[in-house]
Amino acid sequence: MSVIYDRVVLIGLGLIAGSMAHAMRAFGLAGHVAGYARSAETRDTARRIGMCDSIHDSAAEAVAGADLIVLAVPVSAMGEVAAQIAPHLKPGATVTDVGSVKQSVVQSVGPHLPPNVHFIPGHPLAGTEHSGPLSGFASLFQNRWWLLTPPEGTDQQALARLRDLIRGMGANIEDMEPGHHDLVLAVTSHVPHLIAYTMVGVADHLRRVTESEVIQYSAAGFRDFTRIAASDPIMWRDVFMENSEATLDILGRFTEELFVLQRAIRMGDGPQLHEYFTRTRAIRRSIIEAGQDTDAPDFGRSAVQPVATPDG
Amino acid sequence: MSVIYDRVVLIGLGLIAGSMAHAMRAFGLAGHVAGYARSAETRDTARRIGMCDSIHDSAAEAVAGADLIVLAVPVSAMGEVAAQIAPHLKPGATVTDVGSVKQSVVQSVGPHLPPNVHFIPGHPLAGTEHSGPLSGFASLFQNRWWLLTPPEGTDQQALARLRDLIRGMGANIEDMEPGHHDLVLAVTSHVPHLIAYTMVGVADHLRRVTESEVIQYSAAGFRDFTRIAASDPIMWRDVFMENSEATLDILGRFTEELFVLQRAIRMGDGPQLHEYFTRTRAIRRSIIEAGQDTDAPDFGRSAVQPVATPDG
CATH class of the missing domain: 1.10.3660.10 (6-phosphogluconate dehydrogenase C-terminal like domain)
Incomplete structure (x- = not known):
């Protein structure tokens, strides 16, 4: 498969982000995968297992130059992370998330983002009872659903590109209204x-x-x-x-x-x-x-x- | 392994009885396994797949000469089955059951049985979401628990023999009071x-x-x-x-x-x-x-x- 995004950054390095990193590598979907986690221990583990191409010590550094930013932190932390990264986002970049709840993420993340980035919330219905940076694996999304809640007026090209990435990792996609x-x-x-x-x-x-x-x-x-x-x-x-x-x-x-x-x-x-x-x-x-x-x-x-x- | 009972009869031919039949055959634990089910369709299926050595059209006929009688019918039918077979039981035979509830089985079965048979209620903690005569398999009991609720004064030799059969099918045994x-x-x-x-x-x-x-x-x-x-x-x-x-x-x-x-x-x-x-x-x-x-x-x-x- 061909590269969909030159640079993807994963914010939060647990089961979902780890599985995305493994899947993007396995299927050749990203030129470079960068990663950031708040916990130094998690960053060390991610470095040790080579989860990403680069692991950064700050979210601001991690998102620099990224074409796709994936927020993979607990839902309550999404707003704060969005505020931290907002000034450092590349114009035209796409921001998505993998939170299990969508209305509150839309409300907490949306207002922080500049108008020149595309925010397309998402939720992969995939997981296991395990968590943490060691729990991810490339086939987690195979034949699973990945729900997207694109707001009205979402840029169709940005949306099509994100869909290509998700399908490339093996998931099926469905659009849904957040509520x-x-x-x-x-x-x-x-x-x-x-x-x-x-x-x-x-x-x-x-x-x-x-x-x-x-x-x-x-x-x-x-x-x-x-x-x-x-x-x-x-x-x-x-x-x-x-x-x-x-x-x-x-x-x-x-x-x-x-x-x-x-x-x-x-x-x-x-x-x-x-x-x-x-x-x-x-x-x-x-x-x-x-x-x-x-x-x-x-x-x-x-x-x-x-x-x-x-x-x- | 050596034969524990010369003749075993299974009353009711669903998941548990079918698995017992397969396991007793696989491990050589019974000389002859007889079977009976109330439904003619179930009996036909059991005959077709060769579940038992013989399938009988009446419970009375099935239990004749049996050393071990296993009641594997729904709990509400246990009492009626016990009443049907009681006059035909061989003196010295052991009667057990595989019902998921024990107090009510003790109350509904016990009074029907003659004093010259040993009644040792039991419950294998094993199963799948499937049911019926086609759902059984020999390894169902491997490393699963099989609870026994032997009444006070149970004949120790009869109990030891039943335990040998259960262990022979791969299960672990624990005794418990019915309540x-x-x-x-x-x-x-x-x-x-x-x-x-x-x-x-x-x-x-x-x-x-x-x-x-x-x-x-x-x-x-x-x-x-x-x-x-x-x-x-x-x-x-x-x-x-x-x-x-x-x-x-x-x-x-x-x-x-x-x-x-x-x-x-x-x-x-x-x-x-x-x-x-x-x-x-x-x-x-x-x-x-x-x-x-x-x-x-x-x-x-x-x-x-x-x-x-x-x-x-």
């Missing part, structure tokens, strides 16, 4: 994460009663919750702070629905439960048909390390 | 499943608003919920009907905890959310250390089938 993005993500990601965190917290209280049994017997369903509850705490704090309206809306619907099922259990209403569980099964089928998960039993998990049995 | 089993499973399995069903149901309502977006963007967390919400509806209806007390107890704790987090979101209490999410992360680590899941990012899911991009 709609935040609602869809509240359903598909934010509330599921909050619920998983909650369930793990409940189990943690009970662990004090039942010792390590909750861990030991986690394969029965609980471990699927712990995976998503292992995600980066700062990122997720910010998601809920910055997308509180849609999250609270969906949470309200969730508790309503949960109370209906809870009542069916209390009243012994088997047919109602059976009807509900049959319906949800069909949704799983749709996801597999849409190519967004594997049909292999148990996600095709391979056998795990044997543990000592207490049963001698 | 404690039901509480631990409510936390690690039953309530997580109910929550997953609920979240999928909420998304289903919203799907009517947002078309297929919920499916399309499910990789962001939601798909992990749909997997467990795709499990067998009858089995899960029964679990909640038969383990309602512990389920309602844990559900109460869950909603309390959820309301605390919901309030933190509404009040903008970032530190509280951050502290909570940091704590839950540690629990994930414990599960990996206990060998109950893989540390591979995203469970080591392999890349899925490409889908057509709407972005041409």
Whole structure:
């Protein structure tokens, strides 16, 4: 593939930025990839593993001459970073971000940027439960969605170029209005994460009663919750702070629905439960048909390390 | 390995029974495996794939001469099956079950069985989101837990023999009191499943608003919920009907905890959310250390089938 941008800079060097760096290199999409992270330790790690072509000690230095600036910091830090880099941006450059919430990023970043740069907010729907500069890999975006929320009047040439880069990393693109993005993500990601965190917290209280049994017997369903509850705490704090309206809306619907099922259990209403569980099964089928998960039993998990049995 | 039982009969031919049949054959643990299922279609399928050495058209016929009888039907059907087979059991035989709830099985099965057979209830913590006679495989129990709830005074020789069979299929064994089993499973399995069903149901309502977006963007967390919400509806209806007390107890704790987090979101209490999410992360680590899941990012899911991009 051919070079799309001569110089790309990644601000924040975690899972997403690291994966972008690896993917841009693997597919030859950028002439030079520069990087900056606030933490000296992260910068050192990025240097050690050769994540980028250059790692800089200040954001201002890093963005100098860049054609594409990618903000990959927690959502609450986006505004401050934008203010820092704004005076140093090359005219005609494109600024994008990878934040999980879009309305608040538009509000916090937009006002800082000069009118001669193109701001095209984005959100790759890709990730794992790991985080930090060592967690990235080139194939993270393969066949995943990358949502863009270009404001009205966005320069079409700048937009087409950013799309070329994203497609070059293997992702599919869809445009969305920021408010709609935040609602869809509240359903598909934010509330599921909050619920998983909650369930793990409940189990943690009970662990004090039942010792390590909750861990030991986690394969029965609980471990699927712990995976998503292992995600980066700062990122997720910010998601809920910055997308509180849609999250609270969906949470309200969730508790309503949960109370209906809870009542069916209390009243012994088997047919109602059976009807509900049959319906949800069909949704799983749709996801597999849409190519967004594997049909292999148990996600095709391979056998795990044997543990000592207490049963001698 | 050597033959543990000359004749084993499986009553109910779904995921667990099918996996037991495959495992007993693979490891040479049974002289003859007989099978029975209420549905003629299931019996035909089991015959076609050669799941067992013999498939019988009645439970009474199937259990004749068996040294081990495994009840692998939905929990609500256990009592009826026990009543059917009781007059035909060989003196000295062992009866076990694989139900996900133990107190209610003990109450519904126990009274039907004659005093000259050994009843040792059990529960393998193993499964996938698939069900039915085609879903079983020999390695399902490898390094998984198989809980037994032997009543006081259980014949030690009968117990040792059943343990040999279970270990022969690759599982680890732990004994537990039935009530404690039901509480631990409510936390690690039953309530997580109910929550997953609920979240999928909420998304289903919203799907009517947002078309297929919920499916399309499910990789962001939601798909992990749909997997467990795709499990067998009858089995899960029964679990909640038969383990309602512990389920309602844990559900109460869950909603309390959820309301605390919901309030933190509404009040903008970032530190509280951050502290909570940091704590839950540690629990994930414990599960990996206990060998109950893989540390591979995203469970080591392999890349899925490409889908057509709407972005041409």
